[in-house]
Amino acid sequence: MRALPRLLLARIAFRSFFLQSSWNYRGMMSMGFLYSIRPGIDQLHSPGPAREAAYMRHLEYFNTNPYFASVVMGVTLALEERLSHGEIGEEVIHDTKEGLMTACAAIGDGLFWDSWRPFVAVVALIFAFGNYLLTPLIFLVLYNLPHLYFRFAGIFWGYREGTHVIKTLRQFQFPQIRQNLRLGTMVLLAYLIPNHVNVHTPFLLTNLPLEYFYFGEKVVQGLGALLLVTLGTVAYRARVDVLLISFLLMVCALVLYHWGILI
Amino acid sequence: MPEHLTASLLIALIGGIVDLDSTATWQFMISQPIVAAPLTGLFLGGIYGEAAAGLKLGLMVGVILQLLWIEQLPLGMNVPPDAALASVLSVALGFISGHSNESYSEREVCYTVALLLSVALGLLGRSLDMFVRRLNTSLDTWVCQKVEDNSLWAIALGHTLGGVFTFTKAFVFCFLVVWLGVEPLKYFTQSLSFKHGSGFIVVQGLLPAIGFSVLASMVLKSREEIRYFVGGIIAFTLLPAKLWLGLGAALVVMYRNRPAGVKK
Numbered sequence: 001m002r003a004l005p006r007l008l009l010a011r012i013a014f015r016s017f018f019l020q021s022s023w024n025y026r027g028m029m030s031m032g033f034l035y036s037i038r039p040g041i042d043q044l045h046s047p048g049p050a051r052e053a054a055y056m057r058h059l060e061y062f063n064t065n066p067y068f069a070s071v072v073m074g075v076t077l078a079l080e081e082r083l084s085h086g087e088i089g090e091e092v093i094h095d096t097k098e099g100l101m102t103a104c105a106a107i108g109d110g111l112f113w114d115s116w117r118p119f120v121a122v123v124a125l126i127f128a129f130g131n132y133l134l135t136p137l138i139f140l141v142l143y144n145l146p147h148l149y150f151r152f153a154g155i156f157w158g159y160r161e162g163t164h165v166i167k168t169l170r171q172f173q174f175p176q177i178r179q180n181l182r183l184g185t186m187v188l189l190a191y192l193i194p195n196h197v198n199v200h201t202p203f204l205l206t207n208l209p210l211e212y213f214y215f216g217e218k219v220v221q222g223l224g225a226l227l228l229v230t231l232g233t234v235a236y237r238a239r240v241d242v243l244l245i246s247f248l249l250m251v252c253a254l255v256l257y258h259w260g261i262l263i
Numbered sequence: 264m265p266e267h268l269t270a271s272l273l274i275a276l277i278g279g280i281v282d283l284d285s286t287a288t289w290q291f292m293i294s295q296p297i298v299a300a301p302l303t304g305l306f307l308g309g310i311y312g313e314a315a316a317g318l319k320l321g322l323m324v325g326v327i328l329q330l331l332w333i334e335q336l337p338l339g340m341n342v343p344p345d346a347a348l349a350s351v352l353s354v355a356l357g358f359i360s361g362h363s364n365e366s367y368s369e370r371e372v373c374y375t376v377a378l379l380l381s382v383a384l385g386l387l388g389r390s391l392d393m394f395v396r397r398l399n400t401s402l403d404t405w406v407c408q409k410v411e412d413n414s415l416w417a418i419a420l421g422h423t424l425g426g427v428f429t430f431t432k433a434f435v436f437c438f439l440v441v442w443l444g445v446e447p448l449k450y451f452t453q454s455l456s457f458k459h460g461s462g463f464i465v466v467q468g469l470l471p472a473i474g475f476s477v478l479a480s481m482v483l484k485s486r487e488e489i490r491y492f493v494g495g496i497i498a499f500t501l502l503p504a505k506l507w508l509g510l511g512a513a514l515v516v517m518y519r520n521r522p523a524g525v526k527k
Binding site: 017018020021022023024025026027028030031032034035038052055056059063066067109113114117118121122124125128129131133135136139140143144147179180182183184185186187189190191192193194195196197198199200218219221222223225226228229231232233235236237242243245246249250253254256257258262263 | 286287288289290291292293295297298301302315318319322325326329330331332333336338339340379382386396397399400402403404406407410411413415418419421422423424425426429461462463465466468469470471472473475476477478479480481482483484488491492493495496497498499500501511512514515518519
């Protein structure tokens, strides 16, 4: 019979929404971690030195991906329970937490920050460029489905499976998911670039017969956008700051506009 | 003036809430420009009786800032530019200074200048974020001492104070920028001649290219992918977009399932 009821675990997962409230340069998320798991600690350790030691234990450095933090919390609580029964020593909790937070940071950051967020953003951008007013809602719903799933399911996995939780996480094949999301982002981006960078020049109006104007406009816009994005990408990969690139673009655009090349 | 004060307070409140979301709490991504900017536009437009116009401005600003800072992430020690505050302030400054203008181009100039200004404000927001994190470090040391002294109430208090610092920082910053910034911005945009002002509309149309470049840098990993990507852009340029969107998806599936011999 496990000591922590499901409702309490759900409450801890809810408290993890506030994990980073007191993010700082010493313990990073340590205070938030302790704040989140405190109801579990209070349930597992009776008041006295054991509980105080548990508090101090979890005030040490902690940093991971916030959406996967609940997995670490679940495992930590499972280990705290074993510690309260005298089955393991404190150092096991310390070492496991340290290893797991690194693994969860790598999985979570790669999945959410590097793949899922750009993909959802690009999907939302397609709606936004079409002036679809519910775009923010689409972004929020789409983005938060996996977020809430991992946040709430993670604590149950962690608590139930302890250190074996890594096996459960492996089943998701995150590298494959990330690769597919990256390719999906690439296709959507290839669609967005020629259609939503506005490059217009007055030369077409004067030099092209009217029946070719629409086609000419599309070609100029597409190739112009491709040229701009290529230059931007080269500059960005050469570590030129994105704000400097924006500033240079602005100056160039104003000059070209002044000379009547762009309208 | 009372309308301006109400707007400033509303923006400060929205700024505080979305800034909490960016790192401190929830992380539902309300703080992402594509959400924060339209949300600001909707509420602000509501005050002036132009909710739809506010929402549309929010979408335009959201798109550009989302793209511009798509790679900026709050990982570990890294503190990115404050895109949430930049989005809120860009919409607020642009809308309040521009909504009373009669002509389309004058309004657009206000929006674009506010957008460019907000990028700088996002950098200032980063410095304020770092300041709050330093405050939190002192708070953390204080909490550790209190817990050692068996004053366990300090955990919840210290942790909550961290969130309060974040909210207060964003609230005060947004209020001051909107309260003090609208009039100078109006003055600046009115001082631009029509010809130079319209140039900013051209800039607005080109700015997404920067964001697309950043995103392309993120997703393109090999020369082969770059070739596919350029081919895709040319295809989308020449033929109807919706048809090619489907074909593009099919190409990805084919690329994913290519024979093992073709894979490196």
